[in-house]
Amino acid sequence: MKIVIVGCGRVGASLAEVYDTAGHEVIVVDSVTSAFDRLPSTFGGSAIRGDGTDEDVLRRAGADGADVFLALTEGDNRNVMAAQLANEALGAGRVIAKINDPVRATAYAELGIATLCRTGLMMDAVAEYLGLPKTDLPGMLAPTGHHPGGHHDDAGLRTTPLPLPNSLGGAAVASSASPASPSSVSSAVPASQPTATQEV
Amino acid sequence: MFVLVVGGGKVGYYLAKELIESGHEVALMEKDRSRARQIAEEIGSIVIAHDGCEGKYLAQAGSNRADVVAAVTGDDEDNLVICQMAKHHFDVPRTIARVNNPKNEALFRHLGVDELISPTRMILGSIEQDIPVHELLHLAALGEGELELIEAHLQSGSPAIGRAPKDLSIPDGCSLFAVIRDGVATPLRPDTVMLEGDKVIAIGKQECQDLLHEQLIGEPEEAHAG
Numbered sequence: 001m002k003i004v005i006v007g008c009g010r011v012g013a014s015l016a017e018v019y020d021t022a023g024h025e026v027i028v029v030d031s032v033t034s035a036f037d038r039l040p041s042t043f044g045g046s047a048i049r050g051d052g053t054d055e056d057v058l059r060r061a062g063a064d065g066a067d068v069f070l071a072l073t074e075g076d077n078r079n080v081m082a083a084q085l086a087n088e089a090l091g092a093g094r095v096i097a098k099i100n101d102p103v104r105a106t107a108y109a110e111l112g113i114a115t116l117c118r119t120g121l122m123m124d125a126v127a128e129y130l131g132l133p134k135t136d137l138p139g140m141l142a143p144t145g146h147h148p149g150g151h152h153d154d155a156g157l158r159t160t161p162l163p164l165p166n167s168l169g170g171a172a173v174a175s176s177a178s179p180a181s182p183s184s185v186s187s188a189v190p191a192s193q194p195t196a197t198q199e200v
Numbered sequence: 201m202f203v204l205v206v207g208g209g210k211v212g213y214y215l216a217k218e219l220i221e222s223g224h225e226v227a228l229m230e231k232d233r234s235r236a237r238q239i240a241e242e243i244g245s246i247v248i249a250h251d252g253c254e255g256k257y258l259a260q261a262g263s264n265r266a267d268v269v270a271a272v273t274g275d276d277e278d279n280l281v282i283c284q285m286a287k288h289h290f291d292v293p294r295t296i297a298r299v300n301n302p303k304n305e306a307l308f309r310h311l312g313v314d315e316l317i318s319p320t321r322m323i324l325g326s327i328e329q330d331i332p333v334h335e336l337l338h339l340a341a342l343g344e345g346e347l348e349l350i351e352a353h354l355q356s357g358s359p360a361i362g363r364a365p366k367d368l369s370i371p372d373g374c375s376l377f378a379v380i381r382d383g384v385a386t387p388l389r390p391d392t393v394m395l396e397g398d399k400v401i402a403i404g405k406q407e408c409q410d411l412l413h414e415q416l417i418g419e420p421e422e423a424h425a426g
Contacts, residue, residue, distance in 0.1 A: 053277050055303060077253055080284075081277040081307075088310055103255020104281065107289045147311055148288070 004029065004066040004092070006052030006082045007073035011098075013038035015070065020045045027061050030073075053081040055089055064090050071097040076104055083113045084147075102137045109141035116140050201225065204266040204292075206252030206282045207273030208232070208239050211298065215272060217243055227261050253281050255289065263290040272298045280304075283313040306406075314344060336413055342403070350409070352400045352416035360400070360416050366390040371411040374404030 001024045005012045008030035017040050020026045026045030029052045030036065036047045050057035052073065063069065069086035071079035076099045083097035096114040099105040105117035120137030127134045201224050205216050208230025216228045220243060228243075229252035230236040236249035250257035252271070263269060263285075269292045271282035276299055283295035299305055299318040308316055321338070328337055337351040354361055360368060365376050365388060379388045380399040386392075394400065400416055 054301070055307070075277070077275070077277040077281040080281050084280075084311060085307060088307060101254050101256075103259075103289070104253070104285065107255065107285055111284065111288055147284075 001025070001067040002062075002065065003027070003068040003070070004058070004061070004063040004086070005070045005072060006030070006058075007071065007079070007098075008035035008038055008047070009072060009074065010038065012070070012072040015072075016045060017043060027063060027066075029057065029061055029063075053078050053085065055085055058082070058085060058090060063092070065092070066090065067093040069093075069095045071095075073098075076101055080104070080108055080113075083108075087113060105138045105141060109138070109143055110145045112143045112146040114141060114143050201267040202227075202262070202265060203268045203270060204229070204252075204261055204263055204286075206269065206271045207279075207298075208235050208247070209272070209274060211272040212270075213239055213243075215270060216246065220244075220246070227266075229257065229261055253278050253285070255285060258282070258285055258290065263292060266290070266292050268292070268294045268296065270296045274300065276300050276304050276308075280308055280311065280313065283308075284311060287312055287314075316341075336409060336417065339401075346405060347403055348406060348409075350402045350404065350412065352402065352412070354394055354396055354398045354400060354416065356396055357418050358396070358416060359414075359418055360394050361396050362393060364389075364391045364393050368415045369411070370415065371404065371408035374402060374408040374412060376400055376402045 003019050003024050004027045005016050006029045008016070008028050012028065012030075016026050016028045020043055027048065028036070028039065028045060029048045029050055031049065031051050033049050039047060046061065048057070048061040050061065052058065052071065063086065066086065069083065069090070069092040071082040071086070073079055073082070079097040079099060083095045086092035086095045094114065096116055097108065098116045098118065099108060100118045102117055102119055105115040105120070109115045115138065117138045120135060121139040123137060124134045124139060203219050203224050204227050205212050205219070206229045208228055212228060212230065216226050219226045226246050227248060228239065228246055229248045229250060230239060231249070231251040233249045236247045240247040248257065248261050250260070252258060252261070266286070269283065269286035271279035273279055279297040279299065283297045286292040287295050294314050296315040296317065297308055297313045299308055299316050300320055302318050302321045302324070305316050305318060305321070325338055337353070339349040339351055341348055370376060376388050378385050378401040379392060379394065380401065381395065381397070388400065402412060404412060
């Protein structure tokens with residue numbers, strides 16, 4: 001499976017390691033290069049520095065058509081936006097966003113993304129250990145609905161952005177992990193992959 | 201009207217102030233406490249010093265009875281979430297988002313945000329009007345952003361030169377309605393022959409733009425100009 005993980009924190013890096021070891025194609029995206037230090041030196045997937053809420057960055061990272069897309073940054077909203085991009089624009093299969101605010105976690109499950117709420121999970125874990133009643137807060141929620149969409153659901157999402165002047169529109173944001181990262185971290189963009197500016 | 205403004209930066213501050221002066225009921229959410237206090241000292245106790253992205257505080261701010269929610273923080277992802285929560289969770293009839301990255305506009309619209317304001321695109325549009333471009337120029341968004349008013353400057357290489365609208369394949373849902381030649385605007389009729397230097401004004405759905413570009417500008421051969 002192709003698995004994209006946005007946010008290389010403890011959870012993101014650990015999942016990346018597990019899936020990589022299991023033989024999956026793993027792509028990790030984080031806006032801070034030093035986050036990739038959490039990956040083991042044996043990591044064989046791709047580590048891409050860039051903003052995981054930027055569609056261009058995700059495409060260049062090869063996130064198109066991912067089987068699994070996990071948005072695990074520290075920002076609830078960044079996770080929401082990355083997950084919705086994956087769902088709507090990148091054709092990802094299964095998408096999970098970490099949303100620690102229980103209200104948002106429930107709301108977005110209703111809007112079509114699986115959500116993971118640390119608040120609920122931890123409170124329930126504590127309650128279970130202490131033998132106290134569990135909360136009714138969400139933990140891991142499967143999507144229960146789909147976003148009702150905007151004015152033109154039928155047309156689907158325009159994935160080609162409106163034209164911008166070339167000097168401004170095509171700026172590359174993704175860059176490879178620094179050489180200081182684990183040696184096996186591969187470069188940001190596979191050499192064979194055309195960049196967006198080569199479309200002409 | 202009750203307007204909930206989220207984000208107490210310059211935009212949110214002046215927006216709240218203007219709305220109050222026009223007699224509207226306003227609540228302003230700003231998560232930075234000292235900034236919130238500063239605004240409250242100037243415009244009164246309508247300021248809620250909490251994160252407007254957090255469901256609990258959106259509820260406290262009365263978003264379920266807001267007529268309009270305007271998300272004007274500096275972060276696109278926050279503005280998206282505020283509008284989605286307002287729309288889908290609190291049934292707010294009208295949501296407005298500030299969009300900094302113009303490339304996010306399509307996603308925001310697709311996900312149901314009612315109105316988008318992109319300062320970046322506005323400034324770009326303004327700059328584009330002064331420089332020769334081989335692109336369609338976006339003059340304005342109409343309706344609720346579904347339709348765009350577009351200008352195409354016919355330069356050498358345009359397949360439309362020497363032809364009339366009836367000879368072109370104009371996409372459905374799109375209409376060429378005027379031509380500006382030597383500073384004079386005239387209606388563009390099906391048999392009006394277009395000349396080099398003409399500015400053709402069209403109105404159409406966003407989806408039409410690729411085809412319109414092909415018909416009026418030509419293939420995007422200049423994409424490496426920058």
